[in-house]
Amino acid sequence: MPIVDIHTHVYPPSYMELLKSRSTVPYVRSIPPTNSPRLFVLPSEDPPSTTSTGRPIGPEYYDISQKIAFMDTHNIDISVISLANPWLDFLHSSGAAAAAEALNNDLSATCDKFPGRLFAFGALPMSASIEEIVSVIKRLSGMKYMRGVVMGTSGLGKGLDDERLNGVWAALEETGQTVFLHPHYGLPKEVYGPTGGEEYGFVLPLALGFPLETTIAVSRMLLSGVWDRYQGLSVLLAHSGGTLPFLAGRLESCIAHDGKLLREGKIANRRTVWDVLQKNILLDAVVYSEVGLKAAVDVAGADRVLFGTDHPFFPPLEKNVEQERWPxxxxNYKAIKDAFGPGEMEKVEGVLGGNAVRLLRLEV
Ligand code: URA
Ligand code: ZN
Structure with missing residues (x-):
């Protein structure tokens, strides 16, 4: 059974040029003393209100041969690559659709260089008109290596419970494409303390802000009835659904006890989060512990959890030739193996790759 990485990012060379040309987030800048390029990407890193010095960024982000080398080192047979955050969200509406088309062509050409080893989630021009977004979705559905789209939580600027997105969900459902829902915006930095938590590096926004952002976004989709209207819409949640597996019971209980929803007739005849988790939501296995992985498997089923790496983020900090494999x-490999018993090798193989091959139709 092949090993498939469904959570693995790229910034293609053209996107890198764009990042280098900018001075607000997202941007790349070389700063002394090393003068090596650094990535400033999170909203909290926007100047002048930040003390962030960014993160190192090198060819592992844009040189596809480094992705393939990483795959070989970690025994990964197939990768489903996606543009990293914040995708094309920040582009002006006028050029966004053309930029998405160019980027998707670029991703497609990259996949074509390694047939059978690379597939992709395309990028959407979320600042463009609905018609333009839908037209990109329709075009992606005819592209050989594309299996869906990567999307942040901002939608058209007002989140994913925005009714204006109906046409987008309908087009994705109709064309059988998976939405890879990934965080970027986090939580307001005030929640991390008076300094915004910068004294702790990126720990709070990445460990907690990202998963909570995903949890809130997907809860709003559920509450607004997205999966009642689009019962075939498939959404792959980054980081094992943020905290959704843990909080699903509380979410359901709060819905069942909400007087406003009851008065508005929104409690009966709705699909529960449990039902949606088992039929529409896929969870990646990027959760770094057996406890989190077991929760993901409990709510979604072992046949709907999919291995990922988040490469090239989270590289080893200390370069050590002995230690080629990234901790x-x-x-994540260890968490998957530990989450299942000795007689459950089939489930391990499913999470490591079989589920992705089946659910994302990964045959050339
Ligand atoms: N940091 C990011 O900005 N994005 C990721 O996907 C992971 C870490
Ligand atoms: Zn990621």
Whole structure:
């Protein structure tokens, strides 16, 4: 059974040029003393209100041969690559659709260089008109290596419970494409303390802000009835659904006890989060512990959880020739193996790759 990485990012060379040309987030800048390029990407890193010095960024982000080398080192047979955050969300509406088309062509050409090893989630021009977004979705559905779209939580600027997105969900459902829902915007930095938590590096926004952002976004989709209207819409949640597996019971209980929803007739005849988790939501296995992985498997089923790495984020901090394999990856491999019993090898193989091959139709 092949090993498939469904959570693995790229910034293609053209996107890198764009990042280098900018001075607000997202941007790349070389700063002394090393003068090596650094990535400033999170909203909290926007100047002048930040003390962030960014993160190192090198060819592992844009040189596809480094992705393939990483795959070989970690025994990964197939990768489903996606543009990293914040995708094309920040582009002006006028050029966004053309930029998405160019980027998707670029991703497609990259996949074509390694047939059978690379597939992709395309990017959407979320600042463009609905018609333009839908037209990109329709075009992606005819592209050989595309299996869906990567999307942030901002939608058209007002979140994913925005009714204006109906046409987008309908087009994705109709064309059988999976939405890879990924965080970027986090929580307001005030929740991390008076300094916004910068004294703790990126720990609070990445460990907690990202998963909570995803949890809130998907809860709003559920509450607004997205999956009542689009019962075939498939959404793959980054980081094992944020905290959704843990909080699903509380979410259901709060819905069942909400007087406003009851008065508005929104409690009866709705699909529960449990039902949606088992039929529409796929969870990646990027959660770094057996406890989190077991929760993901409990709510979605072992046949709907999919291995990922988040490469090239979270590289080893200390370069050590002895230690070629990335701890961020081996931790997730170990969590998958530990979450299942000795007689459950089939489930392990499913999470490592079989589920992705089946659900994303990964044959050339
Ligand atoms: N940091 C990011 O900005 N994005 C990721 O996907 C992971 C870490
Ligand atoms: Zn990611």
């Amino acid at each position: 961020s990856v081996t931790t």
